[in-house]
Amino acid sequence: MPSIDYLAILPALVLLGASVLTLMLSALLRHSLSARVATSLSVLAGLVVLATSVAQWVDVARHGASSTIDHAVVLDGFSVVATGVIGVSLVMASLIAHDWLVRGPVSASHFYTLSLAASAGALVMVQANDLVVIFLGLEILSIGLYVLAALDRHRSASAEAALKYFLLGGFASAIFIYGAALVYGATGTTNLSAIGYFLAGNVLLAPGLLVAGGALLLVGFAFKVAAVPFHLWSPDVYEGAPTPVTGFMASVVKVGAFAALLRVLVSALSSQLTTWRPIIWVLVALSTLVGASMALVQRNVKRMLAYSSINHAGFILLGVWAGTVRGSAGALFYLMTYAPVVLASFGVLALVGGARDDSHDIDRFRGLARRQPVLGAALAVLLLSQLGVPLTTGFYAKYGVLLAAVDAGGGPIALIALIGAAIAAYFYLRWVLALYAEEPIETDRVSVGRASGLAIALGVVATLLFGLWPGPLAALAQHATLLFHP
Amino acid sequence: MIGVDPVYSHGLGLAVWLIILIRLVVAFAVLLNAVILMIWFERKAISDMQSRIGPQRWGPFGLLQTIADGIKLIFKEDLMPAEADRLVFRLAPFLALIPGFITFAIVPVGGTLTIAGHPVRLQVADPPMGILLMLAMSGISVYGVMLAGWASGSKYPLISSVRASAQMISYEAALGLSIVMIVLVTGSLSTHDIVASQAHGIWNWNVIRLGVVPFVIFLIAITAELNRPPFDVVEAESELVGGFHTEYSSFRFAIFYLAEFMNTITMSAIIVTLFFGGPAGWVPNVAHLRWVFPILWFLAKTTAFAFAYIWFRAALPRFRYDQVMDLGWKRLIPLSLGWLLVVAGFLISVSWGFGMAALALFAWTLLTRAFELGSGRERGAEAVLPVIGPRPLAPEALRELTDEDEEA
Amino acid sequence: MHSSLWLSLLLILPLLGAALAGLVRARANASYRVGVAVASLETVLALVVAVLYRSNVPGAGTFDFMGRWVxxxxxxxxxxxALDGISLLMVVLTALVVLVALFGARDTRREGAFVAWLLLLTSFTMGSFLxxxxxxxxxxxxxxxxxxxxxVSQWGAAQRARxxxxxxxxxxxxxxxxxxxxxxxxxxxxxxxxxxxxxxxxALQSTAMSSSTATWLFVAFAIAFAVKSPIWPLHTWSPLAYAEAPTAGSIELSALLAKLGSYGLLRFAVGLLPLAQVHVRPVMLTLAVIGIVYGSALATTTPDLKRLVAYSSLAQMGFITLGVMTGSKIAMVGAVLLMFNHGVITAGFFLIIGFMERRRGVGVSIRDLSGWQGPAPVLAGLFTVVMMASIGLPGLSGFVSEYLILIGAFATHAWWAVVGALGVVLAALYLLWAYQRVFHGRTSEPIEDATTSERWALVPIVALIVVLGVFPRPVLDRISPSVQQVIEHVAPAGVSK
Amino acid sequence: MNVPAAWYLVLAAVLFGIGAFGLLTRRSALIMFMCLELMLNAVNLTFVSFSRTLSDVAGQVSVFFVMVVAAAEVTVGLGIVVAIFRRRRTTSVDELSEMKG
Amino acid sequence: MIGVSYSIGAVLVFVTAALLILVGAVGVLAVRNPVHAAMSLIMTLFGVAVAFVAQSADFLAAVQVIVYAGAIVVLFLFVIMFLGVDRREGVRVEPLVGQRALAGLGVGLTVAGLIVLLARSHWVSGAMSVSTNGAPLATGSGNVAQLGTAVFTTYLYAFEATAALLVIAVVGAIVLARRERALDEEAA
Structure with a gap:
């Protein structure tokens, strides 16, 4: 038996434990688990994960990065911070989901059993140091999400979204694992560190296999993070899935997938930088431009945010493209700041979407800020943050990855990405404009539940606070990346 | 999958080829004859239990009745339903037959002989994955039933197919888990090794060694896999006319019939192999005939289980479909999981064993409560799957399964 | 070196004012009073800073009030x-213009939010200059x-969203x-x-780089500043925005935000990238001159008064760019002065146009107006002063700055200066023409003359126009050392004079 | 002597291609699932071939995990199909026209 | 490669496996009836199992048959029959003109590229992984022991992760398939 560092895997264990506990409580209690209890449990689990990640951080800061369970799991600054982000995202996603669960057709225990387990999958990905483990984490996460996407029985779009998500997600997984097989064939191992050592110590005369494998791995990841041209599923799925689930997708999935992608590229394939950079270059250019342009023509705000998140994925990929410490730190910082913002945005959407979660036309937002100034202003701040206006974290997120890209000699691609951001400005601003429009559409007042309100407030406060003073987060991301497991 | 049979130890000479061939042919012949006997045996035994006489006209005690029936069937008209899927309809009976025979190939029916200087095991093949082969074949055997029912293009056979597939998946897990326990104590997947490990005395038989529970689980699961009574909801005459083979007649029907009994014999043999030491037993010290006794032991044990199946059929009422499902999912699988824990625990140490037992008991308590609550809730809402038992004959359920025109 | 707290106060005061204005928005006039009070305080503060400013700080050159926190x-x-002579002028301009805009161009629709946004804008503009x-x-x-x-989008005219x-x-x-x-x-x-x-x-001033790198960087910088200024051909957003914005918005956009562009060009593009000068100067000068001529030409054709001022601003921005890019100290000083003067003058223009709009209720087109001089002589007089300053009448502030620019440019780049001088002529043409159409002739409408508060709003503007036209010395004294410092940094890279 | 592993690798690549093609072109959800299985099988074959070439057990272990994943995917995928069918009585992706991509 | 003779048996096994696999795979795509497609799928699965045996992965071959043929395809068939989608399931009208050609081209190019890369790269034969510490891959029952050792050492974490995977899959499937009466009434 390999030695096991339980501190390293504690977060995943906590989430899985919470998931199973929810399941068991719902099975063993006479009355179905109330949403309040289930949400509290999930929030608690998220907080414990966050606390654990702090403990891990102390450990890593003191003893340096390490790997455990026969090098399948790493405990390094990067994984710790990403773990913390997932913990925070989970807390916020639970809060957002709460109001929807209270009024919706979905049983809270089902929702949380699945979402907690899926988050555990994301944690597995974040810490994985082996292609097979990444694959399994990816599947835990994805399978949970397929079901979560199908949960809303009131709308048939929900199950259809799940089917589309499932088919293309499965396709992506198959491509990913095929890539892993080819990389295994080229290097003789599936362990990322071992691949890295092997490639550092050996020169492949004809690295065709490795190139093909690496490319397929990238394609698999590109599907998962919805980078153009592998994004076709995401608008439909974002639209069809229940709004809290969409928020979950936009945050937790992105964190997990990007963390794993970074680890694969930095830890295993860093010697192949010249090979994978052009691929990422294309992905960045297409994602930022197409994501922004397609968002312009949407009327459904969830589709709009889907394309917007494609645009953001392009930016995060920019940090990946750099392939430097600065790039990884930039991408990590982006994830840290983007997750709360996008979750809070979907929190507002879930509220405005109505009891049946099916009214997501942009017209519903007309005059919202006039009727409910606080809610409207909150959404405006969140949108401006996504747009990348200074004094919000969105600006520094873009700044971090752009800095890395320019540092790595990527002036042109940075410029392309920024032009994508400028295009994106159109639809964020159009939306903000609608919020403050003078002739409000006759709609009911949006009731803001306490939980959702808290989540939205968290997102807004986080983006403004760290927008004003990004120092701590930036330093954290920087240190985290410096403590990267080799 | 050739494995480590000692017969190959001298290379693949002509003699070896011959031995292998003979082994194959003999096994096939024996099995076929056994089936014929089995059919007779079943009819006879059932008749006795029901205070009837049973077949008596052909041959002594009606022994040749089966052959007569066979001849009759072969000459009957071969019907092909209009709605049938012709290819699959023809293929299905053979799919049902083949797994039974292949499974029999891994059963050791006796010890090791020495023929012309070659050590020969009385077993057609001894692949290192032997018991997995059995699992694989039992997995495949369902295709015959499923495809036959579907290919008939008729309502009741289709329902039979659906039931067969569901039942099959439900019991496969329990079956596999009980086999895992055997593999745990044996440390090998080969049937030869499994038998060898039970050789010395009745206390080494797995049925005793593992506690009786795995055996019971296996017996129930295998009965369900075989679609034998009391788990024959697939061919429940009162509900589904004849089940999957309603539309079959003549020779193809004969093959189904053959397959069913062949499977019964094979599975009896497998039970003996896995739990009752196979050919193990007391061997009198008779020169040159020592090799016969294991075979006799094996035959005796197998016959006993064949009889047990007949007895089940005569004595037990058929389960309702939902009861079949409940038994599989809610009783057998948890039970086998728990028992597996206990077995594994005891293999480590006694204290581990008791610990695991306590854990399993605790889990069992929780499960029981969960099931209780669950069935209470289901009264308000329908079950996970609509029950494909007596109730689904309600018209809307049938339409859901088969009728296409209405939706179109 | 003075404490940087002064500058931080300049930044924070409007922020606090914005928050306060938002808080008291429910009470009538409260936020207006808060706004005017804060803007007045800000102006006083800016003037205090201007008085305290020293143009030679040991170790920091002309930068005073320095403070840095990572x-x-x-x-x-x-x-x-930090503050030097150039930014000092801009800071004073900012405080002043905001005060004028808040006081003079009052917009009572959701006034709390309006004042808050204006004060926020003040703070951010201050931040850029500081x-x-x-x-x-x-x-x-x-x-x-x-x-x-x-x-613009909330309080603007019909096409405000676009x-x-x-x-x-x-x-x-x-x-x-x-x-x-x-x-x-x-x-x-x-x-x-x-x-x-x-x-x-x-720190960045000491960055070594090749001349081609510097050129590329300059181009990148210049694009941003050219859009903001605006400089031809990247100006296309400005007429629409100036015309559609509410009066206060137009004032802020043209008097302040446009200055961010030229200020950035001077401080960061020219100041940080001296090596680029050789390559980009002809291009930039040409663009500046085209802007002057093009803006003036368009101004002669447009019927809309706001657009007219917008195009005239384009021309004025051309002058500023001309002055900044020549590399001559005189022209640069003129350019900095013109930034200030143009800010004051356009603020005056838009204020008066705002007053006219207030009377008409709609946008003001030259074609519809006539004979305002009769019923509203004071308004006409005020307009005349502002207009004359814009044309560059000697004795008014516009003259000093344009004169300095043209003198400086003649010395180094005569041909561009000649074409640029055409702009002065054209400015006289379109402004006088517009004046003639609007104020001369007859009208049957009863038009109210400038009210007391309107007059008060224009007092500082007219005062500055006159004072700086006659006695620009104190201002020039503060600009010159800072410009000198820029020149000295740029000069070794092959700049004449 | 056994045939070179490359033969099996190429076979796997072709199988993967067939699966991918089917997934992209067929419109029946069930067939698309089956194509997914084809792709995963191609992966398994690749792993096993490399395992033999490298004389390393890791490839075979990976196959084991891929199979687990395949089973899990099918369970959920078919669950989704059943859920949709309850509503729509169709499994053709084209008929899922409520959303336009 | 030329000049090396392979045993007839090995070639024969390869050809058999390849035929089973390819015919089955093409069958899945070409056949209109989902049940037939499922049967073609079984054919491919058996072909893969044969290929496994030929490459001394006996254990995996058995697992392949048990898991795929014994459970997965049965599940497919169950759903097909349960939903009654078997007979009328044809190829539908293509939503985008030329999509099929495009997909074919893309996949074809990718696979061709892959094959070229596969053929042109010489992989590191003999590169020993961490797991076996250089011990050659065993056949027969030794293989199972090796597999087991690897699963419980190098891949222990992955193995434990599969537990989570299966839990979430089972819970998910039950949540999806569950039918709630209140809702059905509402839908009706």
Whole structure:
């Protein structure tokens, strides 16, 4: 038996434990688990994960990065911070989901059993140091999400979204694992560190296999993070899935997938930088431009945010493209700041979407800020943050990855990405404009539940606070990346 | 999958080829004859239990009745339903037959002989994955039933197919888990090794060694896999006319019939192999005939289980479909999981064993409560799957399964 | 060196004012009073700073009130403020213009929000002028977009949504180039020194680079500043935005935000990239001259008064660019002065146009108006003063600055100066023509003359126009050393005089 | 002597291609699932071939995990199909026209 | 490669496996009836199992048959029959003109590229992984022991992760398939 560092895997264990506990409580209690209890449990689990990640951080800061369970799991600054982000995202996603669960057709225990387990999958990905483990984490996460996407029985779009998500997600997984097989064939191992050592110590005369494998791995990841041209599923799925689930997708999935992608590229394939950079270059250019342009023509705000998140994925990929410490730190910082913002945005959407979660036309937002100034202003701040206006974290997120890209000699691609951001400005601003429009559409007042309100407030406060003073987060991301497991 | 049979130890000479061939042919012949006997045996035994006489006209005690029936069937008209899927309809009976025979190939029916200087095991093949082969074949055997029912293009056979597939998946897990326990104590997947490990005395038989529970689980699961009574909801005459083979007649029907009994014999043999030491037993010290006794032991044990199946059929009422499902999912699988824990625990140490037992008991308590609550809730809402038992004959359920025109 | 707290106070005061104005929005006139009070306080503060300012601080050159705090080391982000003669002028302009706009161009629709946005804009503009750090400047530069966007889109005229969007996206796109450029510059500096990442103005000044790199960077910077200024041909957003914005918005856009562009061009493009001068100067001068002629020509044809001022601003911006890019000290001083003067003058223009709109209730087209001189002589008189200053009548402030620019330009780049001088002639043409159409002739409408508060609003503007036209010395004394410092940094790179 | 592993690798690549093609072109959800299985099988074959070439057990272990994943995917995928069918009585992706991509 | 003779048996096994696999795979795509497609799928699965045996992965071959043929395809068939989608399931009208050609081209190019890369790269034969510490891959029952050792050492974490995977899959499937009466009434 390999030695096991339980501190390293504690977060995943906590989430899985919470998931199973929810399941068991719902099975063993006479009355179905109330949403309040289930949400509290999930929030608690998220907080414990966050606390654990702090403990891990102390450990890593003191003893340096390490790997455990026969090098399948790493405990390094990067994984710790990403773990913390997932913990925070989970807390916020639970809060957002709460109001929807209270009024919706979905049983809270089902929702949380699945979402907690899926988050555990994301944690597995974040810490994985082996292609097979990444694959399994990816599947835990994805399978949970397929079901979560199908949960809303009131709308048939929900199950259809799940089917589309499932088919293309499965396709992506198959491509990913095929890539892993080819990389295994080229290097003789599936362990990322071992691949890295092997490639550092050996020169492949004809690295065709490795190139093909690496490319397929990238394609698999590109599907998962919805980078153009592998994004076709995401608008439909974002639209069809229940709004809290969409928020979950936009945050937790992105964190997990990007963390794993970074680890694969930095830890295993860093010697192949010249090979994978052009691929990422294309992905960045297409994602930022197409994501922004397609968002312009949407009327459904969830589709709009889907394309917007494609645009953001392009930016995060920019940090990946750099392939430097600065790039990884930039991408990590982006994830840290983007997750709360996008979750809070979907929190507002879930509220405005109505009891049946099916009214997501942009017209519903007309005059919202006039009727409910606080809610409207909150959404405006969140949108401006996504747009990348200074004094919000969105600006520094873009700044971090752009800095890395320019540092790595990527002036042109940075410029392309920024032009994508400028295009994106159109639809964020159009939306903000609608919020403050003078002739409000006759709609009911949006009731803001306490939980959702808290989540939205968290997102807004986080983006403004760290927008004003990004120092701590930036330093954290920087240190985290410096403590990267080799 | 050739494995480590000692017969190959001298290379693949002509003699070896011959031995292998003979082994194959003999096994096939024996099995076929056994089936014929089995059919007779079943009819006879059932008749006795029901205070009837049973077949008596052909041959002594009606022994040749089966052959007569066979001849009759072969000459009957071969019907092909209009709605049938012709290819699959023809293929299905053979799919049902083949797994039974292949499974029999891994059963050791006796010890090791020495023929012309070659050590020969009385077993057609001894692949290192032997018991997995059995699992694989039992997995495949369902295709015959499923495809036959579907290919008939008729309502009741289709329902039979659906039931067969569901039942099959439900019991496969329990079956596999009980086999895992055997593999745990044996440390090998080969049937030869499994038998060898039970050789010395009745206390080494797995049925005793593992506690009786795995055996019971296996017996129930295998009965369900075989679609034998009391788990024959697939061919429940009162509900589904004849089940999957309603539309079959003549020779193809004969093959189904053959397959069913062949499977019964094979599975009896497998039970003996896995739990009752196979050919193990007391061997009198008779020169040159020592090799016969294991075979006799094996035959005796197998016959006993064949009889047990007949007895089940005569004595037990058929389960309702939902009861079949409940038994599989809610009783057998948890039970086998728990028992597996206990077995594994005891293999480590006694204290581990008791610990695991306590854990399993605790889990069992929780499960029981969960099931209780669950069935209470289901009264308000329908079950996970609509029950494909007596109730689904309600018209809307049938339409859901088969009728296409209405939706179109 | 004075305490940087003064500058921080300049930044924070409007922020607090904005918050206060938002809080008291429910009470009638409360937020208006808060706004005017805060703007007055800000003006006083700016004047105090102007008095305290010393143009020679040991070790810091002409920069005074320095203070630097690092906010995010990995990003090279710092709060770094300082003031020199050039920015001092801009700070005073900002405080003054905001006061005038708040006081004179009152908009009672949701006044709390309006005042709050204006004060926010003030704070951010202040921040840009006070920034002694390229990144910090960029952040404030970008931030000004948000309040400006809201002011235009919420309180503007019929096409306000389109105008605001166009304004925002144009500027945002332009600044993308600046963004990449400044990142490159900072990183280049870091790689040279091997130290921490910094964007401090004085640190970046010492960055060594090839002439071609400098040229590329200059182009990137210039695009952003050209959009903001606006400089031909990147000006297309401005007429629409100026015309659609509410009066206060127009004032802010033309008098302040446009100055951010030319200020940035002078301080950061020219100041940080001396090596680029050789390559880009002809191009920039040509663009400036085209802007002068093109703006003037369009101004002669447009019927809309606001657009007329917008095009005239384009021409004026051309003059400023001309002055900045010549490299001659006189012209540069003139350019800085013109930034100030143009701010004051356009503020006056838009105020008066706002007053006219208030009377008409709709946008003011030259064609519809006639004979205002009769019923509203004071208004006409005020307009005349502002107009004459804009034309460059000697004795008024516009003359001094344009004269300095043209003199400086003649000495170094005579041909461009000759064409540019054409702009002065054209300005006289279109402004007088517009005056004639609007104020001469007859009208049957009963038009109210300038009210007391309107007169008060225009008092500081007219005063500045006259005072700076007659006695610009104190201002020039504060500008010159700072310009000298820029010239000295640029000159070794092959700049004559 | 056994045939070179490359033969099996190429076979796997072709199988993967057939699966991918089917997934992209067929419109029946069930067939698309089956194509997914084809792709995963191609992966398994690749792993096993490399395992033999490298004389390393890791490839075979990976196959084991891929199979687990395949089973899990099918369970959920078919669950989704059943859920949709309850509503729509179709499994053709084209008929899922409520959303336009 | 030329000049090396392979045993007839090995070639024969390869050809058999290849035929089973390819015919089955093409069958899945070409056949209109989902049940037939499922049967073609079984054919491919058996072909793969044969290929496994030929490459001394006996254990995996058995697992392949048990898991795929014994459970997965049965599940497919169950759903097909349960839903009654078997007979009328044809190829539908293509939503985008030329999509099929495009997909074919893309996949074809990718696979061709892959094959070229596969053929042109010489992989590191003999590169020993961490797991076996250089011990050659065993056949027969030794293989199972090796597999087991690897699963419980190098891949222990992955193995435990599969537990989570299966839990979430089972819970998910039950949540999806569950039918709630209140809702059905509402839908009706």
């Amino acid at each position: 906010l995010a080391a990995p990003f090279g982000l710092a709060y770094d403020v 920034a002694h750090d390229l990144l910090e400047f960029f952040i404030f530069f970008e931030l000004t977009l948000v309040p400006a966007y809201f002011i 105008a605001a969007l166009k304004f925002f996206v144009f500027t945002f796109t332009g600044s993308a180039f600046l963004f990449v450029g400044l990142l490159y510059l900072g990183l280049a500096h870091q790689h040279q020194t091997g130290g921490a990442l910094t964007f401090s103005y004085s």
